[in-house]
Amino acid sequence: MKIDSVDFFYLAMPEVTTAADGSQDALVVRVTAGGHVGWGECEAAPLPSIAAFVCPMSHGACRPVADSVLGQTLDGPEDIKRMAAVVAYNSMDLLQAAHTWSGIEMALWDLLGHVRGEPTWKLLGYDKAYPKTPYASVLFGTTAQETLARAKEMRGLGFKAAKFGWAPFGDSLEGDIAHLDAAREGLGADGILLIDAGQIFGEDVDAAALRLDAMERNRVTFFEEPFHGSAYLAYGELSKRTKTVKTAGGEAAHNRHMAEHLIDFGGVGYIQIDCGRIGGLWPAKEVADYAVKRGVTYINHTFTSNLALSASLQPFAGLRDHTICEYPTTLQQLARDITLNHITPNANGEIIIPDAPGLGIQINPKALTQYAVDIEIKVAGKTVFSTPTY
Amino acid sequence: MKIDSVDFFYLAMPEVTTAADGSQDALVVRVTAGGHVGWGECEAAPLPSIAAFVCPMSHGACRPVADSVLGQTLDGPEDIKRMAAVVAYNSMDLLQAAHTWSGIEMALWDLLGHVRGEPTWKLLGYDKAYPKTPYASVLFGTTAQETLARAKEMRGLGFKAAKFGWAPFGDSLEGDIAHLDAAREGLGADGILLIDAGQIFGEDVDAAALRLDAMERNRVTFFEEPFHGSAYLAYGELSKRTKTVKTAGGEAAHNRHMAEHLIDFGGVGYIQIDCGRIGGLWPAKEVADYAVKRGVTYINHTFTSNLALSASLQPFAGLRDHTICEYPTTLQQLARDITLNHITPNANGEIIIPDAPGLGIQINPKALTQYAVDIEIKVAGKTVFSTPTY
CATH class of the missing domain: 3.30.390.10 (Enolase-like, N-terminal domain)
Incomplete structure (x- = not known):
């Protein structure tokens, strides 16, 4: 045709x-x-x-x-x-x-x-789609108290994992530590805690590294986008300074090479791909294959509709050990209304990737x-x- | 203001x-x-x-x-x-x-x-602007005969250096060798010969490397953009396989980091910056500083008006040892007509960077x-x- x-x-x-x-x-x-x-x-x-x-x-x-x-x-x-x-x-x-x-x-x-x-995941070459553990993707509160409340709310909604991001993170070291402590407290001892700095440190490795102690004490799983998306050397420096927390990034990649370079030169432990930017599903699948070879974990990046969410899950649907996925929980009404059906966590708090034809989403x-x-x-x-x- | x-x-x-x-x-x-x-x-x-x-x-x-x-x-x-x-x-x-x-x-x-x-070069921090040796930037002929004629023409116009680029380069090994031989013959034994592959080899290092013998025999100074602008690893591989010819690239860089990575990971000997893409003159000047530190030669990339040409020369105006510059010779009438004054080689065949205020160009x-x-x-x-x- x-x-x-x-x-x-x-x-x-x-x-x-x-x-x-x-x-x-x-x-x-x-x-x-x-x-x-x-x-x-x-x-x-x-x-x-x-x-x-x-x-x-x-x-x-x-x-x-x-x-x-x-x-x-x-x-x-x-x-x-x-x-x-x-x-x-x-x-x-x-x-x-x-x-x-x-x-x-x-x-x-x-x-x-x-x-x-x-x-679609079958067309991409997978035999099976494995369930994913969604992390609630939310913004930090204006105050640490708000962050605490938001973390508790996500926990109450059944999420085992949550990512807090963007301003006011980066404004002050004391403030950031308070937000990190609040997020961990609200999420509970066994929650998976993730942090997204929204590129706030530019390429200032020392400034980002000042947050590592509080992150490791709070058992943060990954520290996302501390730097400008192309600042691989800054990522590489910070990655060397971590003990337990992994660096994460990749959403700005607009081709496969950029994501692979962030793995090879930036030393990230988690590579986050937005299929709506990198050139769609196939380059994302290629990055997923590359991540497997390099011992890096692939994660979707998505903060829009459930159409984009479904698409974002396809490239790593068949990777059983790459378990967590981004799941935006505070979408605007527009993003909810775009689709007739929605992807919601099941009784186990897991995301089942659609097995209907294509992306399995009705507009x-x-x-x-x-x-x-x-x-x-x-x-x-x-x-x-x-x-x-x- | x-x-x-x-x-x-x-x-x-x-x-x-x-x-x-x-x-x-x-x-x-x-x-x-x-x-x-x-x-x-x-x-x-x-x-x-x-x-x-x-x-x-x-x-x-x-x-x-x-x-x-x-x-x-x-x-x-x-x-x-x-x-x-x-x-x-x-x-x-x-x-x-x-x-x-x-x-x-x-x-x-x-x-x-x-x-x-x-x-502008003074505002960028240089005390003096040094003359540059322009290379005539032209496209390959459809046939090797046409390339020969074009090379002779450029030589006749007084150019000591010429760059040949784009299709049909990459179509066949025999054809490419014929074009390389023709370009050298037309330019004369002492001309500076440069080649631009226009990304034709994607990321196929072996295919690009097949051209190296003919390039080194013809004393090609640099081999520009064999690959996709972000394929640093392919550049790095090819750079290792060269003896005398240097790899060149960078025009696709849309921030300073990308150019620096092409130097560090791609091993290019010449870094080519288009000020109309990388974010203007300051990031280009930062790349020029970086190139000096890394022993790499900075060159402007430009193929539009003399306004863009003047701008492209500012970031390396004060680098005495970075002598060659791109100088498009087959501009469309539009690109000539945009400016009232023009930058032309002097009696020595050199380009003198304007010392009038700003970019020194009248629209x-x-x-x-x-x-x-x-x-x-x-x-x-x-x-x-x-x-x-x-």
Whole structure:
């Protein structure tokens, strides 16, 4: 079959704040081919990502993503991999292309899964999908008291693991220690405690290292994104200074190489991949294979809808020993409403990866209208993009 | 003073082809502050780069570049560096932001140079600007005969050095050897011969290595971009297999770290920086400092207007021993017309870096109108971008 259409639905909450909450807007992608439909989601700024699909060509190595996708053949996984290589080459100078392609690639796997009646993780090469232990992904409270309350709340909801992230972490050493102690106290002695610094230390290894004692005392499992996503040497330095806590990172990787370098040069113990940025599911699966070889644990990165959540679980579905997964618990209503069905922990507090065809997620048409951000892009008087209808 | 405005001029030739010729369009940036004007240029896809400036915020770590620039204080170099850090942090999830910011950063240095009556290289910390030996940057001919003729032509124009690049290089080993022999023959025994593979080998080290014998026999000085810009390990492998030829790369770096990693892990002998992509002049200057420390040679990457050319020369203006510079010779008329003055080799065939204030380049207002691509972007019924007037 041929790829007939690619549509982008830019959705947003009525108000978007400066909170580090990626569920305030969404860029959902619909692909059609041979009468079949697949859905994906870019974890990316919507308007620039749309522009990267529809923009005029600048030259042979800076072509819009559309040129490498529309009209292409899609009969099996090899076609998706082939197209990925073409996008990478023909759009090598178009930086945003990786984010745009990520949502399309995801939709192609979903579509192919529907055609074959198989879950995506099977198409990726796994025989079986193992349950994951979700960690509740939440932001730190404004005060340590709030963090304590939030940790207790997550524990009360049945989560065995929780990740606390972003501001005010990094503001002061004393404050950070208070938040770490509060998180451990609220989560209980046997909870899995994870910390996300949101790149706050730039590349200041000493500043990040000052937090290690309190982390190890509180048995933090991983210390995520202390630094700028490309600062591998800073990661490498910090990784050498830890005793029990592991460093983690990778969400900024927009190709497979970047994630592999963070493993090899940054010494991370956990590699966190956002399928909505790295170029979709296949490069993520390649990173998962690489992590296994290097003795590193793969984890999904996701903070948007359950469509993106399902996609994020596929690349390591078959890795039995890579057990924990990110599970955002404080999503905006928009992110909940995008899908008709939802992935929720079972009675054992585990996440079962869908075994329905494709990504196993049904899109809610109403949400695509209700939250739509109306966009029109004109180039030389011609409309190259306008908000699609469902 | 405060930054009052940032305007983007998207210019293009009437026809844009798939040739690897980055001078077919341009994204010129004008910044005003305190009644002064500065000009820069993004080496980037224009529409997505504009979108990254004007898009709505997605969340606190995915803000439009405008939010970190407009209204900000600009009194000295430290303000530019401060703003760069703010952009990197507040737009960490907006991939295209680095390309957008690059042209703005360049314009800020130009503006500051005008205010202080000093060339930009002085503001970057150099006492003196040394002449550079330009290499003519041209594409391979379709046949070896054409490459021979092109090499002779460049030699006839007085160039002591020439770089041949892109297709059909990589199509076949025999063909590549014929092109290499032809380029050397046309350039003469004492010419400096450089080769740019345009990432054609992906990450296939063996395929690239098959060309090394013919390169060393033809005394090629550097072998540029054999691989994907992030494939540091492939670069590292190839670098180990060379005898006299050095590997070169770096144009895809969109932050300082990426260039430094290509030096440390890729083992390149020449680091090529495009100021229109890496975040402007300051990160490029930091890479130049790093290259000096590591015994690596810094070179500009540029294939657009003389505004971008001047900008590209500033970060290594004061490095006496880093003598060769890229000098595009087959620019489209658009790229010539953007500036009123031009940088041309002197009687010795050398490039003298401008010592007029700022980047020392005057913009041609007529070109901004003549080549303008009319753009309109509407979000929720409100126009967030329309083509500015000069």
